[in-house]
Amino acid sequence: MTIFWTVVGIAIFFFGLLVSIAWHELGHFATARWFGIKVPEFMVGFGRTIWSVRRGETEYGIKAIPLGGYVRMIGMLPPAKGGQLGRDRRTGPFQGLMDDARRESQAMVMPADVGRQFWTRSPWKRIIVMFAGPFMNLILAIALFFVTFMGVGVLTPNTQISALEECVLPVTAVQNGAPDRCPAGAPQAPALAAGVQPDDRILSVRGQEFGPDDGVALQEAIRASSGPTPIVVERDGRQLPLEVDVIPNTLQDRNSDDPNATVTAGYLGVLLDTSYQPLTAVETTERIGDGVAATAEAITRIPERVPALFGAAFLGEERDPESPMGVVGVSRIGGEILAQEDVPWQQDVGLFLNMLAAVNISLFLLNLLPIPPLDGGQIVPAIWESIKRNTARAIGRPDPGPVDAAKLLPFAYVFVIVFLGFFLMVTVADVVNPVRMFG
Known part of the structure; x- marks a missing residue:
């Protein structure tokens, strides 16, 4: 029975992660549609599509690699200066990547959809669209914490x-x-x-x-x-x-x-x-604030934990209980929670909801980092564009036009490479040397 409940716990927590991802993308999707931006795809996961259905102009689906999700909005990047994509791809190491990204951004823009592109919306609308995803994670985390602390209670x-x-x-x-x-x-x-x-x-x-x-x-x-x-x-x-x-x-x-x-x-x-x-609303709010602060501190400490994580993954060293965990690690702990015997139901439910809330707090904070392809990588250019346009208007200069977010793509590629390496290391550690909540 222990193995059975471990598998059930892993499955339930993994499903909770997928719901958190879909909830995040719903924030982008709803606000984009609200501002008239065309959204051809709403996907949970990456890679090969394993299931999808089309409703109206949007295809909704699930992909094979459950490491995130995306909402594809047309025209995420503005054309090159002058309004044209250009016929020839530049040969520079980064210029070529920028040209390819601009072409891909424009590939799904039909003549009738020119006015429905993401980059054509005012900066404040783009900020709302990109912030809505992380904000949905924050809302979900707060709701889970309130259910846990005011409904289930605290030991x-x-x-x-x-x-x-x-x-x-x-x-x-x-x-x-x-x-x-x-x-x-x-x-x-x-x-x-x-x-x-x-x-x-x-x-x-x-x-x-x-x-x-x-x-x-x-x-x-x-x-x-x-x-x-x-x-x-x-x-x-x-x-x-x-x-x-x-x-x-x-x-x-x-x-x-x-x-x-x-x-x-x-x-x-x-x-x-x-x-x-049960806690009061004030006590619950205080605990939520402490949780957000603790998660933010943990995120800032990730770089310094990498050597110990590498040792735990590949050198057989002891795993730090506060070590970063990935999808495999947190799902396995979900199974460990449910596999406990002779514990009150409040403990299982409380731990489950608290962990899922903590994951959503992490998604909220991580996605606000000003690094593409994270949401903050689109929020910062929009803020900078707003500052430039308002400054130009105040001093009587012409509108400088949209900020070229494509120039941040080299940072995006570096981030993706680093993230994939970190993800693989965390996954290995979660499999061969997992964090154990109960010894």
């Missing part, structure tokens, strides 16, 4: 005690697994010494009362305490006042992003039970 401690620690150990001594028995000389945990029992529910600490779902606030109150501390617990329907001697201990710093950061705080020695609790 949060409550005030019910699930177990007691036997002795006082600093967090540094248990980070690699708690010992089977307390070492000689280790003091007894305060809660155990005071007569606290598993299944007790802590009602108050030093007179501060806590509801059943106030586990986080309870933890903070314990950490802020020191010395003899009065508490009230509920046991078998009765309220029992107890006094515990809260002692300082080395604990994990909850306010630091570093999982190894520690702080000295009050220690009671109780393990609280957990349950899934």
